[in-house]
Every structure is written in C-alpha cells, then in structure tokens.
Amino acid sequence: MSIPFRLTDQHVLEGMTALGAIDPRFAAGLATYGQPPLRRAEEGYAALLRAIVGQQVSVYAARSIWDRVAALVNPMSPERLLAFSDEQLRACGLSNNKAKFARSLALDTAEKRIVFEALPELDDEAVIAMLTQAKGIGRWTAEIYMMFALGRPDVMPANDLGIIVAAQHFFGLRRRPDPARLLKMAEAWRPWRTVASLFLWHYRHNMPDFSDSPAAVARREAERVAKEERKAARAAAPKKPAAKKKPAKKKIAKKKKAAKKKSAPRRRS
DSSP: OOOSOOOOHHHHHHHHHHHHHHOHHHHHHHHHHOOOOOOOOOOSHHHHHHHHHTTTSOHHHHHHHHHHHHHHSSSOOHHHHHTSOHHHHHHTTOOHHHHHHHHHHHHHHHTTSSOGGGGGGSOHHHHHHHHTTSTTOOHHHHHHHHHHTSOOSSOOOTTOHHHHHHHHHHTTOSSOOOHHHHHHHHGGGTTOHHHHHHHHHHHHTTSTTTOOSHHHHHHHHHHHHHHHHHHHHHHHSOOOOOOOOOOOHHHHHHHHHHHHHHHSOOOOO
16 A cells, blocks of 8 residues: 655645644644654665664764764675674674664565565555564654655654653643553544654754753743842842740750759658
C-alpha cells in the first residue's frame, strides 16, 4: 500500500490548520510559536544506523560518534561495516551493545531480511515489523525513521520523553501522560499525528526551561526581575520586633526539679 503523500512544509501547515479545528489550543500554539519545522532524513541503512548511534546520548555526542563511524566505514554500506571488528567500532565511541546492534542491522540488511527499497510501499505497522527484526531497533526508532525518512503523516512516537513532557505542559495536565494515555489523546489528531508530534517538539524547544529563543529568554528574564523585586520589597518592609523566645518546656521542668532538690531537707546519717 503506497502512502498518499510525503510530508512537506505545506502539509505541515495544512495539518496544523486541521489540528487547530480539532482543538483550539493547537491554533493558539501556532499563533504563539509559529509553524513547527519539518524534519527530514535520508532513507536507507545509514539513516537507521545513525538512529542507533543517537540512542540515549546527547545530540552533540551522537554527532561526534557518527562522524567517526562514517569516517571508518566509508562509503557507508552494510557489507563494508561487516568488514570491521567490534573493537574498531567501539574505538569510534560505540558501546558494546551499539556495536552489536550495528552489526545486526548490517547483517539483516545484507541478507535481505530488511529491504529498505520496499518500505515506502508498506503500511506503518508492516514497516515497524520489518525494521524491528534487527537487534537494537525498537518501536520508537522505527517510528522516528517513518516520520523523518519516509515522511509518514500519521505517526505518534508515544514513548518519546520530549513529546510526553511537552504534552503535559501544553495541555495543562497534572502529571506526565504515560504512552497509553498519550496514544488515546492522539486518536483525535488523526490523520495528522506526525504534525502534532512535530509541534509538541517545537513547543518543547520553546519552553522557558529549555529554549534559547528570544521569547523564552525574555520570559526567563522577566521571571528573574520579578523575583528580585519581590526580594527587594521584603528587604524594604519594616521588620517586626523579634518575639522573646519562650524557654522550652523540658528546660523549665529541669530547672524546677533542680530547685526542688536544693530545697529538700537532707537526711542525717
């Protein structure tokens, strides 16, 4: 089954308009934060290997490790990667598990258990089933590949922490939604769940505790100034005379006992 289209910037705007009609908070978010950027990645083995490299490390660490792997395995292909040892892959910065995952993906691709050329014709669940055959490829990695490499319009990576945090704040939830709750919420966003995900990532990067955007910096500065003003007002306020501390009950009891002892008549031996 061929997908109806691959996401473009125009589709993202169309999707945000549709989401705004479903939930006015999306329309307000679009007006405040602007259109979320469309993320793209190349299709094929290298894109999925790069997703493995990026698991559970910072963006900067992932880029550095990937650059070293790409320099070693040049040109990048499953067959060429299999020619290198785990020790050589680990020397690029890959962990033991990631070196094994990279080799597993290369082997599955070389032996045609994963056929990247066939993925555009498969439905979403079939894509996930094919990709997750390889060790180290879970549902989240497969969903990210579908969104960025295949441009699928209706994917919700419900295990993504950035989306979970953004959803809690954007929708004013008391607690972070677990993946099951997030998927239930996202049912209303079909067939634009990828666009909703892109917007929630975009919103997360504009949250005051996260972003370096001018708007976020301005909010943080306003909060800092307000805090300083409250502190100055407290300092300028007339201080009340300190109340005399009442002696603790235990101390009073001890003093009474000692006084009683002193006043008690001593027995003569």
